[in-house]
Amino acid sequence: MDTEVLAFDIFGTTVDWYTGVAEQAREIFADLGIDADPGGFALDWRDRYLPSMARVREHERDWAYLDTLHRESLDDILAERGLSDAVGEAARARLVHAWHRLPAWNDVAEGLARLRSRYVLAALSNGGFALLTHLVKAAALPFDCILSAELAQTYKPDAKVYRTAASLLDVAPSRVLMVAAHGWDLEGAAAAGLRTAFVERPREKGPHRAADQAAGITADLKVDSFTALADALLS
Amino acid sequence: MDTEVLAFDIFGTTVDWYTGVAEQAREIFADLGIDADPGGFALDWRDRYLPSMARVREHERDWAYLDTLHRESLDDILAERGLSDAVGEAARARLVHAWHRLPAWNDVAEGLARLRSRYVLAALSNGGFALLTHLVKAAALPFDCILSAELAQTYKPDAKVYRTAASLLDVAPSRVLMVAAHGWDLEGAAAAGLRTAFVERPREKGPHRAADQAAGITADLKVDSFTALADALLS
Numbered sequence: 001m002d003t004e005v006l007a008f009d010i011f012g013t014t015v016d017w018y019t020g021v022a023e024q025a026r027e028i029f030a031d032l033g034i035d036a037d038p039g040g041f042a043l044d045w046r047d048r049y050l051p052s053m054a055r056v057r058e059h060e061r062d063w064a065y066l067d068t069l070h071r072e073s074l075d076d077i078l079a080e081r082g083l084s085d086a087v088g089e090a091a092r093a094r095l096v097h098a099w100h101r102l103p104a105w106n107d108v109a110e111g112l113a114r115l116r117s118r119y120v121l122a123a124l125s126n127g128g129f130a131l132l133t134h135l136v137k138a139a140a141l142p143f144d145c146i147l148s149a150e151l152a153q154t155y156k157p158d159a160k161v162y163r164t165a166a167s168l169l170d171v172a173p174s175r176v177l178m179v180a181a182h183g184w185d186l187e188g189a190a191a192a193g194l195r196t197a198f199v200e201r202p203r204e205k206g207p208h209r210a211a212d213q214a215a216g217i218t219a220d221l222k223v224d225s226f227t228a229l230a231d232a233l234l235s
Numbered sequence: 236m237d238t239e240v241l242a243f244d245i246f247g248t249t250v251d252w253y254t255g256v257a258e259q260a261r262e263i264f265a266d267l268g269i270d271a272d273p274g275g276f277a278l279d280w281r282d283r284y285l286p287s288m289a290r291v292r293e294h295e296r297d298w299a300y301l302d303t304l305h306r307e308s309l310d311d312i313l314a315e316r317g318l319s320d321a322v323g324e325a326a327r328a329r330l331v332h333a334w335h336r337l338p339a340w341n342d343v344a345e346g347l348a349r350l351r352s353r354y355v356l357a358a359l360s361n362g363g364f365a366l367l368t369h370l371v372k373a374a375a376l377p378f379d380c381i382l383s384a385e386l387a388q389t390y391k392p393d394a395k396v397y398r399t400a401a402s403l404l405d406v407a408p409s410r411v412l413m414v415a416a417h418g419w420d421l422e423g424a425a426a427a428g429l430r431t432a433f434v435e436r437p438r439e440k441g442p443h444r445a446a447d448q449a450a451g452i453t454a455d456l457k458v459d460s461f462t463a464l465a466d467a468l469l470s
Binding site for chain 2: 065067120128129130131133134136137144145146150151168169170171
């Protein structure tokens with residue numbers, strides 16, 4: 001494929017946002033004496049993610065940082081659940097910050113370390129540049145650079161995000177392999193001229209909600225872990 | 236100082252461009268059978284660096300990538316030296332690429348590794364995003380992220396470069412410490428509201444040309460190595 005750059009989606013693909021957000025929410029709710037299901041809360045919050053970004057992408061509002069979108073949808077969820085008074089400013093800031101510190105899936109560190117010997121490894125997420133820098137640093141993931149949708153001032157799957165990434169790394173889009181656990185992301189990448197690799201993450205949405213499955217996805221490559229990706233690309 | 240981010244200049248401050256460019260030029264000239272002083276050539280090339288960027292910064296021309304500026308000044312130097320015919324397209328591309336692969340000063344890897352435990356470490360150079368990504372990867376330097384003047388579409392010491400860096404990392408400019416071996420860079424950083432650390436690199440311009448000396452520089456901190464910077468900031 002003459003691939004030079006591997007661009008990795010982060011939330012769900014590289015890190016387990018469900019477990020990470022649910023565990024941090026569990027602690028924060030416990031501190032406040034609130035009885036709430038943290039897993040259901042994490043899912044509810046994440047469900048607002050794509051619609052909130054779509055409003056930016058479709059120019060219904062100006063550019064807004066992911067932290068801002070997370071905060072707005074958090075405020076909505078808390079209001080709907082009758083928790084507006086129970087969860088104050090400091091706890092809301094802690095909850096938004098939960099997305100800055102999430103655990104990597106078990107296969108990620110080894111897979112990236114092996115892939116880094118041959119490819120430039122970039123994080124390419126809708127998370128903001130600062131958020132991604134903090135997340136990657138805290139999880140000690142060996143990316144060569146951070147690329148964020150923020151650099152294109154729009155969100156994936158807008159083609160501009162993928163093309164900005166290729167342009168900043170001074171390669172043709174076809175030299176970039178987008179690695180993601182979501183069909184919508186790979187469709188956007190393919191439309192922008194990138195190659196695509198699907199990583200199946202069946203537990204992305206926790207134990208009770210189905211995640212994207214390989215069978216329903218169109219991609220140049222399909223694997224079930226970053227180590228399997230390394231096996232496929234380095235063989 | 237409540238510093239959260241350390242932003243490092245690269246050419247001269249982190250890597251030894253003089254030795255790196257001269258050694259690669261020596262090889263390329265030898266391959267072509269050209270008798271030229273590679274150290275003098277490296278200095279001559281670097282002398283065109285600030286003026287070429289100033290034309291972009293002062294809007295005398297549109298944004299141009301550092302590789303483009305390097306190529307233009309290379310073409311000029313070769314013409315002045317009567318080497319236009321002797322150095323063909325492939326050799327010129329190799330020479331421009333020399334700036335993508337330069338050796339770090341001896342104290343850099345240890346200093347960065349220590350500083351990374353407390354601070355977010357960013358490369359902040361006039362080199363392009365791809366150039367810096369390649370350079371940092373080849374030298375295995377543990378930066379947390381790559382920031383380039385390219386992201387601001389102008390060059391240091393334009394305040395926009397420093398402010399874009401702080402903005403992308405979501406901190407006030409005063410939370411960023413700019414680390415550089417050049418007074419002009421630190422003056423630009425200070426004017427943009429950043430804190431400043433001068434690193435004296437007496438051999439930056441090789442054995443026969445004086446580099447910026449601590450005595451003539453205004454900065455919040457002055458050191459002679461990255462390990463000394465770690466000593467000062469982590470004590």
